[in-house]
Amino acid sequence: MLERILRLSFPMLALIVGAALTFPIWTDGTVAAVRATPSPQVQAPPLFAVQCAGCHGEEGLGTAKGPALAMNQRVAEQSPDQLTAYLQRGNVAAGMPSFADLSVSDRAVLVRYLLRLNVDTITKPAPIAPTTPITWGAPQPGDWRTYNGSDSGNRYSPLEQITTANVATLKLKWVFPIQYFGLETTPLAADGVLYVTAPNQVIAIDAQTGGQLWQYSRPPSAGMVGDARLGTNRGVALLRDKIYFVTDNAHLLALDRASGKLFWEMQMAPDTTGQHFGGTIAPLIVHDTVVAGVAGADHGIRGFVAAFAVETGAVVWRTWTVPRRGEPGSETWQGTEPVTGGGSTWLTGSYDAASDTLYWATGNPWPDSNDVDRPGDNLYTNCVLALNARTGELKWHYQFTPHDLNDRDATEPNVLVDTVYQGKPSALLLHADRNGFFYVLDRTNGKVLLAKPFLRRVDWASRIGLDGRPVVKDPRGCPSDAANWSSTAYSPQTRLYYFLALEECVGNKPGGYPDQTGQRFLRAVNIETGDIAWEVPQPGAARAKTWSGVLATAGGLIFYGQPNGGFAAVDQGNGKALWHFPTNVRMKASPMTFAVAGKQYVAVAAGPNILCFGL
Ligand code: HEC
Numbered sequence: 375m376l377e378r379i380l381r382l383s384f385p386m387l388a389l390i391v392g393a394a395l396t397f398p399i400w401t402d403g404t405v406a407a408v409r410a411t412p413s414p415q416v417q418a419p420p421l422f423a424v425q426c427a428g429c430h431g432e433e434g435l436g437t438a439k440g441p442a443l444a445m446n447q448r449v450a451e452q453s454p455d456q457l458t459a460y461l462q463r464g465n466v467a468a469g470m471p472s473f474a475d476l477s478v479s480d481r482a483v484l485v486r487y488l489l490r491l492n493v494d495t496i497t498k499p500a501p502i503a504p505t506t507p508i509t510w511g512a513p514q515p516g517d518w519r520t521y522n523g524s525d526s527g528n529r530y531s532p533l534e535q536i537t538t539a540n541v542a543t544l545k546l547k548w549v550f551p552i553q554y555f556g557l558e559t560t561p562l563a564a565d566g567v568l569y570v571t572a573p574n575q576v577i578a579i580d581a582q583t584g585g586q587l588w589q590y591s592r593p594p595s596a597g598m599v600g601d602a603r604l605g606t607n608r609g610v611a612l613l614r615d616k617i618y619f620v621t622d623n624a625h626l627l628a629l630d631r632a633s634g635k636l637f638w639e640m641q642m643a644p645d646t647t648g649q650h651f652g653g654t655i656a657p658l659i660v661h662d663t664v665v666a667g668v669a670g671a672d673h674g675i676r677g678f679v680a681a682f683a684v685e686t687g688a689v690v691w692r693t694w695t696v697p698r699r700g701e702p703g704s705e706t707w708q709g710t711e712p713v714t715g716g717g718s719t720w721l722t723g724s725y726d727a728a729s730d731t732l733y734w735a736t737g738n739p740w741p742d743s744n745d746v747d748r749p750g751d752n753l754y755t756n757c758v759l760a761l762n763a764r765t766g767e768l769k770w771h772y773q774f775t776p777h778d779l780n781d782r783d784a785t786e787p788n789v790l791v792d793t794v795y796q797g798k799p800s801a802l803l804l805h806a807d808r809n810g811f812f813y814v815l816d817r818t819n820g821k822v823l824l825a826k827p828f829l830r831r832v833d834w835a836s837r838i839g840l841d842g843r844p845v846v847k848d849p850r851g852c853p854s855d856a857a858n859w860s861s862t863a864y865s866p867q868t869r870l871y872y873f874l875a876l877e878e879c880v881g882n883k884p885g886g887y888p889d890q891t892g893q894r895f896l897r898a899v900n901i902e903t904g905d906i907a908w909e910v911p912q913p914g915a916a917r918a919k920t921w922s923g924v925l926a927t928a929g930g931l932i933f934y935g936q937p938n939g940g941f942a943a944v945d946q947g948n949g950k951a952l953w954h955f956p957t958n959v960r961m962k963a964s965p966m967t968f969a970v971a972g973k974q975y976v977a978v979a980a981g982p983n984i985l986c987f988g989l
Pocket residue numbers: 422425426427428429430439440441442443446448449460461465468469470471473484488
């Protein structure tokens with residue numbers, strides 16, 4: 375049998391080898407270069423017919439039992455070594471057997487066939503070497519160096535080349551596809567390079583050409599749950615020569631900014647036994663630490679925020695979001711001690727250098743809708759925590775939804791704004807919560823200066839009392855999902871706060887609220903009064919889980935993604951539509967803007983693509 379295969383394979387060699395390609399001969403193990411003219415058809419080696427065709431089809435075009443292997447981007451991007459290793463290993467859980475028992479030469483035959491099936495497959499351009507040596511310059515005004523572009527968490531850019539007057543001529547400059555549908559990354563931009571993320575992947579892209587500079591990737595980790603299992607990732611942090619990235623299983627990595635090479639790796643949680651710690655966050659650099667939090671409160675973690683030394687990954691401090699018995703806040707858990715308790719911390723925080731304070735959002739308590747064993751407020755879930763940025767020590771906290779039953783994470787942006795408020799210079803924190811209220815806090819002490827519903831229907835609480843506590847009417851009342859983690863912005867030009875709001879009330883109670891159909895709006899809120907200054911109803915299904923965010927620019931614009939896959943720009947002053955680009959895919963990421971070589975660009979992740987626009 376073996377001899378027959380070899381004999382049959384030999385004439386086939388001529389067919390396998392393309393004109394410009396050279397391959398070793400595999401019959402006797404010696405390596406020789408062979409050239410031949412290309413053949414119009416690719417004939418499958420008999421071994422393929424015997425071992426593979428049953429699932430992948432006679433010509434590798436796929437069957438119900440296995441995917442097409444011809445014109446398959448994933449296959450085309452693998453090196454011969456990677457394909458060989460894949461055949462050896464298989465993916466038994468997904469239905470692809472291991473072929474470890476084939477001989478080395480048989481596997482080589484199959485790998486060559488796989489490559490031949492994909493000579494015409496379009497793949498991403500090969501990494502390009504930078505034309506000039508990369509020098510990491512000092513931060514420039516046109517950079518976007520953190521998840522929100524500024525420590526304040528305000529997604530407002532001072533760039534003003536793209537304006538209300540010229541945005542109508544904004545055009546797509548390049549597209550960078552990533553084989554993952556549903557990106558949530560915000561690119562970082564510095565020194566002419568964009569850094570973007572996908573599941574366990576970091577990619578450096580030439581900002582002007584869209585060409586790939588390098589890629590770091592590893593396979594998905596086993597045993598993940600929730601968003602971490604999907605591979606959700608919101609971006610990197612950057613400092614000097616390093617890029618910081620969190621993997622699905624909550625390991626913090628430091629990569630070489632020039633090459634993507636791994637410097638160090640740190641498991642963020644001290645002991646993961648029995649807890650599903652996930653990593654989805656874009657970390658934040660503060661002083662010489664990388665600050666990051668974890669996901670997994672819907673699956674019973676005990677949340678924390680932690681700071682790691684930029685050079686070594688050593689833990690500098692860690693603050694748990696659920697207290698242990700006897701610690702402050704533990705009196706708000708009246709059941710058994712909350713060994714887990716929730717309070718995840720997966721949204722990038724904000725930082726105020728003047729007071730050296732970090733503001734960090736926390737998520738829902740666990741178990742989320744079952745409160746039998748957790749009477750009390752359940753601190754510090756659904757809070758904003760004000761933390762000493764050097765020690766992690768809690769300065770104050772404010773809890774938006776005490777004793778939550780509805781998965782009302784407070785993981786919405788906390789935007790720090792310094793302005794004259796109610797007649798006096800003030801240090802403010804702006805926050806539109808998932809519970810339907812818009813808040814203005816005094817960020818020096820956590821006192822509520824204003825709290826007002828930003829939806830037409832909010833009936834879980836009648837108001838927020840003078841003591842800052844909600845006056846609860848019906849704990850399971852409306853809304854269901856008023857706002858979420860996507861970015862928001864305050865413009866000093868208009869003094870308005872912009873975010874995407876969802877008028878919806880389903881699912882909290884048996885039967886729901888059938889009168890409420892659901893509608894998304896882009897809203898501009900007057901921060902002095904909490905009144906809606908203007909709003910734009912959004913096209914597309916409200917329940918489409920789009921969660922694109924908002925970007926404001928000094929050019930007088932708001933950029934944001936629509937539920938129908940449109941990427942739009944409107945006038946900050948009145949919401950007038952000025953520009954629109956149909957991405958036609960689901961948008962789950964927030965836009966950013968940057969400048970390189972004197973030109974302003976706007977970039978956003980839409981579906982599986984990074985899109986970059988310029989004038
Ligand atoms: C019992 C059915 C079955 C057989 C037999 C089988 N495969 Fe597969 N193969 C699959 C399935 C199912 C997948 C998809 C696995 C996944 O989703 O990761 C797959 C995936 C692959 C992939 C990766 C494709 C991709 O899109 O990522 C390659 C390459 C591959 N098979 C090659 C082979 C070769 C070569 C043989 C014969 C030696 C073979 N397979 C035999 C079922 C099979």
